[in-house]
Amino acid sequence: MNHSQNMFNSEVELSKFLSSSIGPIQEVYDVLLKEEKIEWGLYTSSSGIKVLAFMTLPLLSGDHDLEVVNKAIGFISTGAKDSLFSVNKEAIELFNGFNDRLEEIEKEHIFTPLIITGWGLGGMLAILSALRLQRAVDVEESNGIKGTKRPMCITFGAPLVGGEDFQQAIAKRPQWKSGFLNVVVKKDDGARCFATKEGYKPFGTFLFCTESGHCTALEDEKAIMAVLDTMASPDAKSLNLQDYNEVLSSIRRKVLVRGGASDLSEGNMSLLKAGIALQLKKVGVSDTILIDEMEKLAKMIKRKKNAYEPSKKLNDSKISLTIMEWYMKTRRLKGGYYDSYKNRHSKEDISSQQDIIKHHRSMKQYWKKFVEEKNLMPQKEGANLRKRWLYSGNNYRRIVEPLEIGEYYKNGHRNYIDNRDNHYKLLEGWLKDDMKDQDAGRGKKNKPAILNEDSCFWAYVEEALISLKDLRNAGASNNVADIENQLHWFEAYVKSAIEDYSVSQDIFIRGTSFMKWLNEYKAYKGASYALEFDEYVKSKGYIMYPC
Numbered sequence: 001m002n003h004s005q006n007m008f009n010s011e012v013e014l015s016k017f018l019s020s021s022i023g024p025i026q027e028v029y030d031v032l033l034k035e036e037k038i039e040w041g042l043y044t045s046s047s048g049i050k051v052l053a054f055m056t057l058p059l060l061s062g063d064h065d066l067e068v069v070n071k072a073i074g075f076i077s078t079g080a081k082d083s084l085f086s087v088n089k090e091a092i093e094l095f096n097g098f099n100d101r102l103e104e105i106e107k108e109h110i111f112t113p114l115i116i117t118g119w120g121l122g123g124m125l126a127i128l129s130a131l132r133l134q135r136a137v138d139v140e141e142s143n144g145i146k147g148t149k150r151p152m153c154i155t156f157g158a159p160l161v162g163g164e165d166f167q168q169a170i171a172k173r174p175q176w177k178s179g180f181l182n183v184v185v186k187k188d189d190g191a192r193c194f195a196t197k198e199g200y201k202p203f204g205t206f207l208f209c210t211e212s213g214h215c216t217a218l219e220d221e222k223a224i225m226a227v228l229d230t231m232a233s234p235d236a237k238s239l240n241l242q243d244y245n246e247v248l249s250s251i252r253r254k255v256l257v258r259g260g261a262s263d264l265s266e267g268n269m270s271l272l273k274a275g276i277a278l279q280l281k282k283v284g285v286s287d288t289i290l291i292d293e294m295e296k297l298a299k300m301i302k303r304k305k306n307a308y309e310p311s312k313k314l315n316d317s318k319i320s321l322t323i324m325e326w327y328m329k330t331r332r333l334k335g336g337y338y339d340s341y342k343n344r345h346s347k348e349d350i351s352s353q354q355d356i357i358k359h360h361r362s363m364k365q366y367w368k369k370f371v372e373e374k375n376l377m378p379q380k381e382g383a384n385l386r387k388r389w390l391y392s393g394n395n396y397r398r399i400v401e402p403l404e405i406g407e408y409y410k411n412g413h414r415n416y417i418d419n420r421d422n423h424y425k426l427l428e429g430w431l432k433d434d435m436k437d438q439d440a441g442r443g444k445k446n447k448p449a450i451l452n453e454d455s456c457f458w459a460y461v462e463e464a465l466i467s468l469k470d471l472r473n474a475g476a477s478n479n480v481a482d483i484e485n486q487l488h489w490f491e492a493y494v495k496s497a498i499e500d501y502s503v504s505q506d507i508f509i510r511g512t513s514f515m516k517w518l519n520e521y522k523a524y525k526g527a528s529y530a531l532e533f534d535e536y537v538k539s540k541g542y543i544m545y546p547c
Contacts, residue, residue, distance in 0.1 A: 025183060025207075026248045027051075028117050028154045039098065040125070042105055050109060054118035054125040075135040076169050086163030086199065091124035106133045110140055114151045123159030127180065134176045150179055153204075156244060158184045158191035158228060160200035167201035167221075172376055180204025185247050186231055187211065202228075213250030317366055317396060320359035324399050327356055335511035338458050342406030342513075360403060363396055371423040394431045397424050401455040409462045416459040424455065445501040448542060453502040458513065464490040465517050468524065487521065495533035498542060505542055 027045040031053045040054045076085070106129060116133070118126035130153035137148045159182065170177050182204055184191045202224045209215045218224050331340035344353050371393070401424050408416050452458075464487060471483045497503040507514045522529065 025154060025181075026245065028115055029156065029183075029244050029248065032117060032119055032122075032156070040102065040122075045115070050112060050114050052105065052109075052114060052116045052126070052129065054116075054122035054129070075132045076166075085166040085169065087166055088124055088161055088200075091121060091128065091161060094121070095125050095128045102129065103132065107136055109133070109151070110137055110148050113149050116151050116153045117155060118159070119156040120159060123155035123157055123182070124161045126153055126155050127159060127161050129153075130179065131170070131176065134173075134179065150175060153180045154183065155181070156183050157188045158182055158202075158206070160202055162201070163199050164201045167203045169376075170203050172373065174373075177203060178205075182206045183209065183244065183248075184231075185209045185211070185244055191228070191231060209244075209247045211247055211250070213247070317363050318392060320363050321392075321396060321399060323359055324356060328399070332506065332509060336506050336509045338402050338406055339512050341403050342410050356403070360400055363400060367393055367396055367427070368421075368423045371426050375426055390431060390434060393427045395451075397427045398451040398453065398455045402452070402458050405456070405459045405462070409459075414463070414466060416462070417456060420456070428455070448501050448503065448505045450504060452497075452504050452507070454497065457497070457503060457507070460490060460493060461514050461517055465513065465520075468517060468520055472524065491532045498533050498537060508537075508542060 027047055027049070028051055031043045031045060031051045040052065043051045043053055045051050110133070114133070116126045116130045118124070130151045133151045137150050140148050180203065182202070184206060186208065202221055204219075206218050206224045206227075207215055208218065208227050216227070218227065328337040331337045334340045335343070341353060341356070370389070404421075405416055408419075413419075454460075467483050467486045467490075471480065471487070474480045474483060494503070506512070509515070518531075522531070
């Protein structure tokens with residue numbers, strides 16, 4: 001159940017799977033029936049799985065207000081400096097009031113299967129506990145620790161914990177989101193009471209059950225809220241734990257929908273629509289607009305089922321990079337990779353560029369999504385990315401970002417560095433962190449890099465060309481000193497890059513923007529002017545091609 005978003009093409013298929021998995025769900029529910037009057041406890045189910053169960057009391061004060069909090073749930077981050085969420089006030093206060101022993105127990109089960117459960121308010125506490133343990137697993141994995149186990153959270157009674165901000169923070173973490181199953185019987189007083197409260201948003205999978213033995217599994221927010229709306233009862237009092245045993249036993253004796261979405265082709269998708277309609281009808285919903293929306297969503301999921309499988313996508317990215325590397329080699333005699341792309345003129349150049357743009361867009365889409373997800377993980381995650389991801393990502397950065405720089409300046413813009421895409425910054429920063437850990441045992445380089453290690457090299461070249469143009473036009477302007485300082489900085493930057501072999505030999509190819517700047521700058525300075533990096537070019541094995 002932890003990976004339902006990858007296993008199932010639609011909620012019809014998910015429902016079929018869950019309806020056949022009622023046995024384990026019943027085992028978890030049985031734990032909640034234990035009579036110990038404690039806030040929480042660790043138990044062993046009949047099949048030997050450890051279950052962390054929270055008290056099955058209703059909301060103590062009937063206070064359903066959402067409260068904006070940040071430090072109280074610091075184990076969830078949005079990537080912003082201050083992560084603010086709207087969360088049920090009573091749940092977060094009670095959760096924070098628990099002693100450190102609860103957190104210790106959570107961490108003790110990072111490497112063993114653990115189910116966390118609760119009903120009503122206890123369900124909210126179970127969700128918060130599971131989220132904290134998910135974060136703890138992320139931290140272990142970011143430090144290279146293997147063998148961790150993510151918890152499965154199974155709650156009863158539709159415990160909606162927070163608002164849209166809280167929901168979205170979890171939705172950005174597929175590994176977290178897939179670990180939550182909310183089981184709801186339509187006559188559960190707690191669920192009926194919560195269904196009337198505004199501002200709350202669901203996440204995870206909801207398994208709605210009826211006393212007649214039908215069940216429907218939903219992940220779509222609109223569908224979940226539509227079912228909850230049919231249950232809404234402002235007079236409901238969440239005083240008693242609903243008896244789920246009889247309902248779950250009844251479901252085990254029935255089959256929800258014959259077949260599944262995996263058996264459906266594009267030509268007979270009407271069967272899928274019928275299945276969705278049947279699902280919703282079983283729990284009292286007959287909204288045709290909602291059914292149409294869910295059908296469209298199911299079709300999209302079917303088409304994109306393999307759209308984000310990390311290993312497959314990484315391999316696809318490597319193939320695209322190989323094609324772009326070939327493109328780089330074929331441009332060496334045409335003014336270099338960067339300038340050939342930026343200043344394409346011939347039909348051949350334009351045709352080649354169209355193919356490159358296709359690969360560029362595909363890779364950027366993949367890496368932006370990947371980096372965004374990693375950035376939500378613990379801060380050390382970037383520095384401890386598995387090597388194949390980290391170095392593939394930075395190889396992508398060094399090949400692709402120069403193309404964006406070329407397009408940027410071709411369109412007349414300035415100051416690329418100030419407008420640089422954040423995922424490039426993160427990839428570069430994570431690599432630098434990783435390199436720091438390895439510097440002690442790393443030998444010095446003794447030949448020029450194949451690719452410029454600084455993927456912003458050409459942006460600095462473009463700014464140097466602009467500065468040189470400004471210098472010629474400045475005359476007696478007060479800006480002359482500032483412009484000359486900028487050019488001296490660029491000289492020093494190039495000298496340092498040559499000295500440590502971090503720039504490619506290809507920057508010296510005749511016709512590149514760098515050679516254009518170099519020749520124009522020498523002409524401006526005069527024959528007697530010696531560039532800071534002149535002496536390093538030959539001594540470091542670089543070849544200065546004739547102009």
